[in-house]
Amino acid sequence: MDTAEIRRRFVAHFEAAGHTVVPSASLLADDPNLLFVPAGMVPFKPFFLGQETPPYDRATSIQKCVRTPDIEDVGKTTRHGTFFEMCGNFSFGDYFKERAIELAWSLLTKPVAEGGYGLDESRLYPSVLEGDDEAIGYWMKVTGLPRERIVQLGNKENYWSMGVPGPGGPCSEILYDRGPEWGPEFDVATLGPDMPFELEDRLLEIWNLVFMQDELSAVRSKEDFDIAGSLPKKNIDTGMGLDRVALLLQGKANMYEIDVMYPVIAKAEELTGKRYGDNHEDDVRFRVVADHVRSSMMLIGDGVTPGNDGRGYVLRRLLRRAVRSMRLLGCEDRVLPELMPVSRDKMGETYANLISDWPRISQVAFAEEDAFRKTLQAGTQIFDLAATDVKSSGATMLSSERAFALHDTFGFPIDLTLEMASEAGLTVDEAGFRALMVEQRERAKADARSKKGQHADTTVYRGILDAHGPTEWLAYETDQTESSALALLVGGAPARSLAQGEIGELVLDRTPFYAESGGQVADAGTIVFDGGSLEVLDVQRPVRGLVVHQVRVVDGELVAPGPTGGQGLLHARVDPDWRVGARQAHSGTHVVHAALRDVLGPTALQSGSYNRPGYLRLDFGWTTGLSPEQVRDIEQVSNNALRADLPVGADYMSLEQAKEWGAIALFGETYDNTKVRVVEIGGPWSRELCGGTHVSHSSQIGTIVVTGEASVGSGNRRIEAFTGVEGFAYLARERDVVGQLTGLLKTQPDDLVGRVSDLVERLRQAEKEIEKGRVAQLLAGAGRLASSATRVGDVSVVAQRADGAGGGDVRTLALDVRSRMSAGEPGVVVIIGGVEGKVAVVAALNDEARSRGLSANDLVRAVGTLLGGKGGGKDDVAQGGGTDASRVDEALALVLAEVARA
Incomplete structure (x- = not known):
């Protein structure tokens, strides 16, 4: 059974059981604590945390995931990779343990002819948390298995939490016995509380059912936590590993040999002349190539570009490890143009964007390979210098610090350093290098832990939303409203009042203020009440549906609403000049993006933006700097669009309809699958998913003055521009500078460049004469x-x-x-x-x-x-x-x- 059919059957099974089918979210996690989505439940995390109300009681998805903590161990085991797909079903306060067990067991064991996977029941072993007699009872009832067939494991294996206070609960894994050729014989009664390492290949975990029932007050480790009580609603979160089920149903030894992975290995065999299966060392390299080529392609497809930190650094490591592994297999030519299309053809059967967006994906990947080949050349020279230093000092070992610098600063792989050192008659302090790598990982983990500790507590906002409903948000319709105060907060806690000069958060029943989102800063303005006024400093949405204003009391005293009174009606008013400037800048960003694609082609796609009144900044994926002529062309196309007075409109539709309509969805953004807002300028010339405020005609932008274009990391460029009055002010300053220079040099503006060039040349010649x-x-x-x-x-x-x-x-x-x-x-x-x-x-x-x-x-x-x-x-x-x-x-x-x- 091919992977595509396994996906189809999973979705059909749960859709028939009343689950809403939810498309995979982007690999770029909408979470400050995560680089990538590491599990199928991540897109549903706000529902489990109670930050948002789910629009359905039960859902199913096949979520793209990437896990990268141990990239260097990929291929050494046959169970783990970086990119994988997690098939999941979720219940939000609907069904619980018994139904979750029924649904999973039915799909796994139902005959193939009836839409199931047809796995042999005698090979399936459920596991539960040690002492979870309720789960044991349900497993016996649903499957007819005796208690002796159910494995009991400890917290390390079978208790789930997010590593921070919040929801948690026991797990129930489904294990598949692959037979004696994959590990020693075992006795269920003696297994636990930890799964023996030697059985991990034989008893392969294929599905994990999480019974989310506990409220955790503290999580010190995976095995050490405090349970404060039960969750008000019990939830189900499950994950079935698609690659693992595929290897079983396809009769393969490991995930690297399934239908969507092995073709890359076959192509690598063709390019290198070596054969997979001949020796373990080469097999690891073949697996690294297959895994990293696919993972890199999927990351680029979701908008990641190579860089020196964060997501970009992970992608760079994956691409370079794939290229390096091919080099170690004996192929020193360019390899990604040969390998990546093979992976595209297999994964593109499910992810159509890999086909439609191939020009951009291939451009990013192939440029990174070319850059790495240059790095290898430069790194070789740096290594030669280091080796000469070692020999001239009479030593025979390259220090760990030099090896680490080659690896960390210059991207020079340690295995290449070891290889070249051996050829030069030297050794490397490999133990010291490994210790430095461990230190680096620990620093990264400590940083990640510190970020986890900053997880925002949205309980108070959730309570306001539950009590009063969503904010009536009117930023598209008006710039002022008469509103009532719903809550007053200071430091995230309810407050009785704010005195003059104090800062707090104010929640209104209705507001005209735009909350910061999609690169557009929040509106500025005032809120006036009987006896005082507030300056609006910031506007945010801490939970979906609720708008919160950060305010400073300019005069008077703001009293919290309540039984004892309050301020009565408040007049909320956006600064009209701010709103005009913000609209100009945001619409200007769309215009520049469209102009960019007109000049450079459809692969020049926005990867990030920032706009405030009068100013815009647009980042886009591109591997080379733009020429002055290209920058002028982008500016000219933009201003031609303004002169054409193109109509600007917005429509609401489903995400699928928007994509069919040709609307551009920006990488890394999270969109509602049922309804999105599409902003178009000049019809199909510019169509983008966007929630910002905009002008009604392009001419209202006034002008677009491009002030700079520069690199913001490998494969990423940035354009900056002024709009509206600020654009004219910039041009006026430029005019003043030209006027001063023409006055000083006693020349005309048209002759200014030649006059300055002549002066510079004369100065250069004078300096040369002095030097001579x-x-x-x-x-x-x-x-x-x-x-x-x-x-x-x-x-x-x-x-x-x-x-x-x-x-x-x-x-x-x-x-x-x-x-x-x-x-x-x-x-x-x-x-x-x-x-x-x-x-x-x-x-x-x-x-x-x-x-x-x-x-x-x-x-x-x-x-x-x-x-x-x-x-x-x-x-x-x-x-x-x-x-x-x-x-x-x-x-x-x-x-x-x-x-x-x-």
Whole structure:
């Protein structure tokens, strides 16, 4: 049974049982504590936490997931990968343990002809939390299994929580016995409380049922927590591993051999000439390739681009490990253009965006491979320098710090460092390197734990929403309302009043204020009440449906609503200039995005934005910098759209309809599957899912002035622009600057560039003449340098810096000084010059110095390594260079040390 059919049967089974089918959310978790969605329940987390009211009592989904804590262990086991799909069914206060068990058991054991998976009941072993007699009873009732077939495991295996105070509950896993070839014989009665490691391949966990019933007050570890009581509503959260069920139904040894994974391995075999199954070391590499190629493609498909931190760094590691693994398998050519289309063709059967968005996905992936190939080349040079340092010091081991720097700073894989060190006759402090890697992971985990501790408590907001219903939000219709106060908070807790100058949070029954969302900042304005006024500092939605205003009391005293009274009606008014500017900037962002795609093509898609009145910033995926002509074209297309006075409108429809209509959904955003808002400018020219405020015609934006385009990380660019009055103000400042310069230079604006260029060139020539004079003066001082030589034993040494002198002048000076050294005495001359950050080194020795065993070649090599370069030559004259001008004085001191050591 192929993977697509397994998916289809799962969805059909639960849809027939009254579950709402929910499409997979993006891999980019809408959660500050998570980089990616690591489990099928994550999109439903607000419902389980009580932050939002679910629109259905039961749901089913097949959720894309990525787990990356142990990327380096991928392929070493046959059960774990980075990307996987979790099939789940969920109940929000509806059915509980018994029904969850019935639904899972039925699908697994129902004959294939009847829509099930047809698994052999004799091979299935339920597990429960030790002591959960209720679950044991239901398993016996539903399946007819004897108690002896039910495994009891401890908290480590069979208790679920999110690692923070909140919901939790016992689990019930379904294990499949793969037979004696996968592990030793076992006795159910003796299993527990932990699953023996040697049985993890044999008793393969394929489904986990979480019975969410407890309210946890503290979670110190997976096995150590406090249960404060029972949840008011008991929930079900289950997860069936699609890849694991596929390997069973397809009769494969592991997840890497199933229908959606193995074709990549087959292609890798073709490219490398090696065969999967021949030896374990190569098999691990083949699995890494299959896993990482698929995971990278899925991440790029959901909008991730390679970078140096966060999600981008994870993607970069995956792509580079795949390329590196192919190199270790013997293929040094570009591989992603061969491998990734194979994965696309298999996964694209389910995820159509991989096909439609392939130009962008491939552009990002292939550019990263090209960049990594350059990194490998540069890293090899850095390794060569490090190896030379080690050998020159007489050591034979590359330090852990150097190996870690190669890995962490330059992206140079440790296995490549080990390989090259061996070829150079060196070893690597691998244990020290591993220790540094562990330290880095611990720092990352500590950071993650600290972020978990910042999980916002939305209980008080949830209570307000439950008591009063959702805020009547009127930002699209008006900029002022008459409103009633519902709640007053300070520090997240109810407050009785706010005095003048104090800051708190105010909840109104209706509001005209836009709450920060989708890159658009919140509205500014005032709230006036009888006897006082408030300045609105910020507007947020801590839970869906509730708008909360952060306010500062300008004058008077704000009294909380309640039985004893309150302020009566309040007049909420958005600053009209702010609202106009905000609309201009947000609509301007859409216009620039459309113009960007007009100029660069459909693969230039927005990856993030920020807009405030008069200003917009748009980030987009692109691998190269834009030319001045391209930037001007984007600005011109944008302003042509403004001149055309294009109509701006908004419609509501389902997410599926919006996609069919051609609307662009931005990466990483979370959208309601039943109703989304589509904003269009000029019909199909610009259609995007958006909840922001907008102008009604494009001409109302006023103007769009692009002020800059720059890189914000590998594969990401940023355009900034001013709109409206701020755009005209920017142009006025530019005009004033031009006016001042034309006045100073006594020229016309059209001649200004030529006049300034001429002045710059004249200044450059003058600087060159000054430099020539200084170098000539230096060369004329050869006799003085020779007479001031330093005695090192009986050797006369001139070690001198010659700033401003290039390679030719440095060589001339060094030879001239050598010719003036005292005859019959050993003489060594080393001159180090530098021009524009490039360092030039020349060593010249006379015959007497060479007879003492000194060598110009050795001196230049030692000095060049220190200066971040290299060089060489003969024993009498050698030349080299470097890039680190800050270490010239150290290099000169090294010359004296090397002479003394000879």
